[in-house]
Amino acid sequence: MPRTPNRLLEDLWPALAQGDPQAVHEARKLTRKVAAELKLGNAPKKTRRAWRDLRRAVAPLRDRDVAFGHIGEALDELGQGGAGREAFAADWGRQRAEAVAALKLPKVPTDTPRPKHLRRRAREALTEQAGELLASGPGVLKARRPDTWHEWRKALKNYRYTLELLREPPDALKTVLDGLGRLQDAEVVLDILEHEPWLEGARADLIARERRIRLESRKEVRAQWPALEAHLNRVLETGGRKD
Numbered sequence: 001m002p003r004t005p006n007r008l009l010e011d012l013w014p015a016l017a018q019g020d021p022q023a024v025h026e027a028r029k030l031t032r033k034v035a036a037e038l039k040l041g042n043a044p045k046k047t048r049r050a051w052r053d054l055r056r057a058v059a060p061l062r063d064r065d066v067a068f069g070h071i072g073e074a075l076d077e078l079g080q081g082g083a084g085r086e087a088f089a090a091d092w093g094r095q096r097a098e099a100v101a102a103l104k105l106p107k108v109p110t111d112t113p114r115p116k117h118l119r120r121r122a123r124e125a126l127t128e129q130a131g132e133l134l135a136s137g138p139g140v141l142k143a144r145r146p147d148t149w150h151e152w153r154k155a156l157k158n159y160r161y162t163l164e165l166l167r168e169p170p171d172a173l174k175t176v177l178d179g180l181g182r183l184q185d186a187e188v189v190l191d192i193l194e195h196e197p198w199l200e201g202a203r204a205d206l207i208a209r210e211r212r213i214r215l216e217s218r219k220e221v222r223a224q225w226p227a228l229e230a231h232l233n234r235v236l237e238t239g240g241r242k243d
Contacts, residue, residue: 005034009054009088013108016058019100019119023063031055036161040125041115050109051144057105067189068092071199074209080202088198119218123240129159130232130240132178137229141222146187149218153180164242172227179224183217186210 003011006032015023031051038048075085115121133155140152155179163169189210193203234242 004111005030005037006108009108013105017103017105019061019103021061024062024065028058028062030057032157033161033164036158037114037165038112039120039158040118040121040162041112041167042113047109047112050106052142053106054109057103061096061099061103064092064096064192066185068194070185070189070210071193071206074206075199075202077209078202078205080199084199084201091198092174109161119166122162125162126159126166126235126240129155129162130235133159134229134232134236137225141218141225146184149180150184150187153177153184156180167242170231172224172231176221176224176228179217179221183214183221186214186217190214
Protein backbone atom coordinates (compact mmCIF):
# COMPACT_ATOMS: atom_id res chain seq x y z
CA MET A 1 0.00 0.00 0.00
CA PRO A 2 1.48 3.40 -1.00
CA ARG A 3 2.61 5.58 1.85
CA THR A 4 0.48 8.61 2.56
CA PRO A 5 1.89 12.14 2.09
CA ASN A 6 1.96 12.49 5.87
CA ARG A 7 4.08 9.34 6.21
CA LEU A 8 6.40 10.46 3.44
CA LEU A 9 6.87 13.77 5.21
CA GLU A 10 7.52 12.07 8.55
CA ASP A 11 10.27 10.06 6.87
CA LEU A 12 11.84 13.27 5.57
CA TRP A 13 11.39 15.24 8.76
CA PRO A 14 14.65 14.47 10.63
CA ALA A 15 16.80 15.41 7.62
CA LEU A 16 14.53 18.34 6.82
CA ALA A 17 14.94 19.78 10.32
CA GLN A 18 18.71 19.63 9.78
CA GLY A 19 18.38 21.55 6.52
CA ASP A 20 19.56 18.67 4.33
CA PRO A 21 19.40 20.00 0.73
CA GLN A 22 17.85 16.86 -0.76
CA ALA A 23 15.25 16.66 2.00
CA VAL A 24 14.40 20.32 1.45
CA HIS A 25 13.94 19.65 -2.28
CA GLU A 26 11.80 16.54 -1.73
CA ALA A 27 9.64 18.25 0.88
CA ARG A 28 9.00 21.21 -1.38
CA LYS A 29 7.94 18.93 -4.25
CA LEU A 30 5.70 16.94 -1.91
CA THR A 31 3.90 20.06 -0.68
CA ARG A 32 3.02 21.04 -4.24
CA LYS A 33 1.72 17.58 -5.12
CA VAL A 34 -0.36 17.46 -1.97
CA ALA A 35 -1.71 20.96 -2.61
CA ALA A 36 -3.08 19.89 -5.99
CA GLU A 37 -4.87 16.88 -4.47
CA LEU A 38 -6.21 18.83 -1.49
CA LYS A 39 -7.65 21.42 -3.85
CA LEU A 40 -9.49 18.71 -5.77
CA GLY A 41 -10.98 17.36 -2.56
CA ASN A 42 -11.98 20.74 -1.15
CA ALA A 43 -9.93 19.94 1.94
CA PRO A 44 -10.33 22.15 5.03
CA LYS A 45 -8.50 25.46 4.84
CA LYS A 46 -6.56 24.57 7.98
CA THR A 47 -5.08 21.50 6.29
CA ARG A 48 -4.26 23.36 3.09
CA ARG A 49 -2.62 26.18 5.06
CA ALA A 50 -0.45 23.70 6.96
CA TRP A 51 1.06 22.34 3.75
CA ARG A 52 1.37 25.84 2.31
CA ASP A 53 3.18 27.06 5.43
CA LEU A 54 5.64 24.18 5.17
CA ARG A 55 6.37 25.00 1.53
CA ARG A 56 6.97 28.65 2.38
CA ALA A 57 9.23 27.74 5.30
CA VAL A 58 11.64 25.71 3.17
CA ALA A 59 11.43 27.75 -0.05
CA PRO A 60 14.21 30.26 0.80
CA LEU A 61 16.65 27.44 1.57
CA ARG A 62 15.85 25.65 -1.67
CA ASP A 63 16.17 28.84 -3.72
CA ARG A 64 19.59 29.59 -2.29
CA ASP A 65 20.78 26.02 -2.75
CA VAL A 66 19.83 26.18 -6.42
CA ALA A 67 21.43 29.61 -6.80
CA PHE A 68 24.68 28.35 -5.26
CA GLY A 69 24.83 25.59 -7.85
CA HIS A 70 24.27 27.99 -10.74
CA ILE A 71 26.88 30.43 -9.47
CA GLY A 72 29.38 27.59 -9.06
CA GLU A 73 28.78 26.45 -12.65
CA ALA A 74 29.22 30.03 -13.87
CA LEU A 75 32.49 30.45 -11.98
CA ASP A 76 33.77 27.22 -13.53
CA GLU A 77 32.89 28.53 -16.99
CA LEU A 78 34.65 31.81 -16.27
CA GLY A 79 37.70 30.07 -14.85
CA GLN A 80 37.27 31.84 -11.52
CA GLY A 81 38.99 30.27 -8.53
CA GLY A 82 41.40 31.16 -5.79
CA ALA A 83 40.86 33.03 -2.55
CA GLY A 84 37.87 35.02 -3.78
CA ARG A 85 35.92 31.92 -4.61
CA GLU A 86 36.92 30.22 -1.39
CA ALA A 87 35.78 33.24 0.61
CA PHE A 88 32.48 33.23 -1.29
CA ALA A 89 31.88 29.54 -0.57
CA ALA A 90 32.78 29.95 3.10
CA ASP A 91 30.52 32.96 3.59
CA TRP A 92 27.70 31.27 1.69
CA GLY A 93 28.02 28.23 3.92
CA ARG A 94 27.96 30.41 7.02
CA GLN A 95 24.80 32.17 5.89
CA ARG A 96 23.14 28.86 5.02
CA ALA A 97 23.97 27.48 8.46
CA GLU A 98 22.40 30.58 10.00
CA ALA A 99 19.30 30.11 7.86
CA VAL A 100 19.02 26.46 8.94
CA ALA A 101 19.39 27.45 12.59
CA ALA A 102 16.60 30.00 12.16
CA LEU A 103 14.35 27.55 10.26
CA LYS A 104 10.96 27.24 11.93
CA LEU A 105 9.08 24.26 10.60
CA PRO A 106 5.34 24.06 11.27
CA LYS A 107 3.81 20.94 12.75
CA VAL A 108 3.57 17.94 10.46
CA PRO A 109 0.26 18.38 8.62
CA THR A 110 -2.34 15.75 9.41
CA ASP A 111 -3.48 13.28 6.80
CA THR A 112 -6.84 13.70 5.16
CA PRO A 113 -8.72 10.93 3.35
CA ARG A 114 -8.31 10.95 -0.41
CA PRO A 115 -11.43 12.43 -1.96
CA LYS A 116 -13.95 10.12 -3.56
CA HIS A 117 -14.04 9.94 -7.35
CA LEU A 118 -10.55 11.45 -7.47
CA ARG A 119 -9.95 10.62 -11.13
CA ARG A 120 -13.22 12.22 -12.19
CA ARG A 121 -12.41 15.30 -10.15
CA ALA A 122 -8.95 15.43 -11.70
CA ARG A 123 -10.36 15.25 -15.25
CA GLU A 124 -12.79 18.05 -14.51
CA ALA A 125 -10.03 20.18 -13.01
CA LEU A 126 -7.75 19.48 -15.97
CA THR A 127 -10.20 20.85 -18.50
CA GLU A 128 -10.73 23.99 -16.43
CA GLN A 129 -7.00 24.50 -15.89
CA ALA A 130 -6.21 23.79 -19.55
CA GLY A 131 -8.68 26.45 -20.62
CA GLU A 132 -7.15 28.99 -18.25
CA LEU A 133 -3.60 28.19 -19.41
CA LEU A 134 -4.59 28.47 -23.06
CA ALA A 135 -6.18 31.84 -22.41
CA SER A 136 -3.28 33.24 -20.40
CA GLY A 137 -0.37 31.73 -22.36
CA PRO A 138 -0.10 34.19 -25.28
CA GLY A 139 -0.12 37.18 -22.94
CA VAL A 140 2.49 35.68 -20.65
CA LEU A 141 4.82 34.94 -23.56
CA LYS A 142 4.79 38.64 -24.45
CA ALA A 143 5.22 39.84 -20.87
CA ARG A 144 8.35 41.49 -19.51
CA ARG A 145 7.56 41.35 -15.79
CA PRO A 146 9.20 38.36 -14.02
CA ASP A 147 6.25 37.87 -11.68
CA THR A 148 3.92 37.34 -14.65
CA TRP A 149 6.05 34.43 -15.84
CA HIS A 150 6.42 33.11 -12.29
CA GLU A 151 2.68 33.06 -11.63
CA TRP A 152 2.12 31.21 -14.91
CA ARG A 153 4.78 28.72 -13.89
CA LYS A 154 2.95 28.04 -10.63
CA ALA A 155 -0.31 27.47 -12.53
CA LEU A 156 1.48 25.07 -14.90
CA LYS A 157 3.00 23.16 -11.98
CA ASN A 158 -0.42 22.78 -10.40
CA TYR A 159 -1.70 21.51 -13.77
CA ARG A 160 1.17 19.03 -13.95
CA TYR A 161 0.47 17.61 -10.50
CA THR A 162 -3.22 17.30 -11.33
CA LEU A 163 -2.35 15.50 -14.58
CA GLU A 164 -0.01 13.12 -12.73
CA LEU A 165 -3.01 11.81 -10.80
CA LEU A 166 -4.14 10.39 -14.15
CA ARG A 167 -1.06 9.79 -16.31
CA GLU A 168 2.48 10.82 -17.19
CA PRO A 169 2.78 14.45 -18.34
CA PRO A 170 3.87 15.03 -21.96
CA ASP A 171 7.39 16.10 -22.82
CA ALA A 172 6.15 19.50 -23.97
CA LEU A 173 4.87 20.31 -20.49
CA LYS A 174 8.08 19.10 -18.84
CA THR A 175 10.24 21.12 -21.23
CA VAL A 176 8.25 24.31 -20.67
CA LEU A 177 8.43 23.86 -16.92
CA ASP A 178 12.18 23.27 -17.12
CA GLY A 179 12.56 26.51 -19.03
CA LEU A 180 10.38 28.41 -16.59
CA GLY A 181 12.30 26.91 -13.68
CA ARG A 182 15.64 28.09 -15.06
CA LEU A 183 14.09 31.48 -15.73
CA GLN A 184 13.04 31.78 -12.09
CA ASP A 185 16.46 30.56 -10.96
CA ALA A 186 18.03 33.38 -12.98
CA GLU A 187 15.85 35.91 -11.16
CA VAL A 188 16.95 34.51 -7.79
CA VAL A 189 20.63 34.53 -8.77
CA LEU A 190 20.42 38.09 -10.10
CA ASP A 191 18.78 39.27 -6.90
CA ILE A 192 21.55 37.68 -4.83
CA LEU A 193 24.35 39.03 -7.01
CA GLU A 194 22.94 42.54 -6.91
CA HIS A 195 22.62 42.63 -3.12
CA GLU A 196 25.45 40.49 -1.72
CA PRO A 197 29.07 41.77 -1.43
CA TRP A 198 30.68 38.76 -3.08
CA LEU A 199 32.84 38.06 -6.10
CA GLU A 200 33.54 41.66 -7.01
CA GLY A 201 35.89 40.69 -9.82
CA ALA A 202 33.41 38.33 -11.47
CA ARG A 203 30.12 39.96 -10.61
CA ALA A 204 29.63 41.85 -13.88
CA ASP A 205 30.24 38.66 -15.90
CA LEU A 206 27.96 36.62 -13.63
CA ILE A 207 25.14 39.13 -13.93
CA ALA A 208 25.55 39.27 -17.71
CA ARG A 209 25.42 35.46 -17.85
CA GLU A 210 22.18 35.23 -15.87
CA ARG A 211 20.57 37.97 -17.92
CA ARG A 212 21.50 36.06 -21.07
CA ILE A 213 20.09 32.84 -19.63
CA ARG A 214 16.92 34.69 -18.68
CA LEU A 215 16.43 35.75 -22.31
CA GLU A 216 17.32 32.28 -23.61
CA SER A 217 14.90 30.61 -21.18
CA ARG A 218 12.05 32.81 -22.33
CA LYS A 219 12.95 32.09 -25.95
CA GLU A 220 12.92 28.33 -25.25
CA VAL A 221 9.52 28.50 -23.56
CA ARG A 222 8.10 30.45 -26.50
CA ALA A 223 9.51 27.86 -28.91
CA GLN A 224 7.86 25.03 -26.97
CA TRP A 225 4.52 26.76 -26.60
CA PRO A 226 2.93 25.36 -29.82
CA ALA A 227 3.48 21.77 -28.63
CA LEU A 228 2.10 22.56 -25.18
CA GLU A 229 -0.79 24.47 -26.72
CA ALA A 230 -1.66 21.40 -28.83
CA HIS A 231 -1.64 19.21 -25.72
CA LEU A 232 -3.90 21.61 -23.81
CA ASN A 233 -6.33 21.76 -26.74
CA ARG A 234 -6.50 17.94 -26.83
CA VAL A 235 -7.31 17.90 -23.12
CA LEU A 236 -10.20 20.28 -23.76
CA GLU A 237 -11.42 18.22 -26.70
CA THR A 238 -11.39 14.94 -24.78
CA GLY A 239 -12.56 16.22 -21.42
CA GLY A 240 -9.23 15.25 -19.86
CA ARG A 241 -9.63 11.57 -20.64
CA LYS A 242 -6.50 11.28 -22.76
CA ASP A 243 -3.75 13.33 -24.35
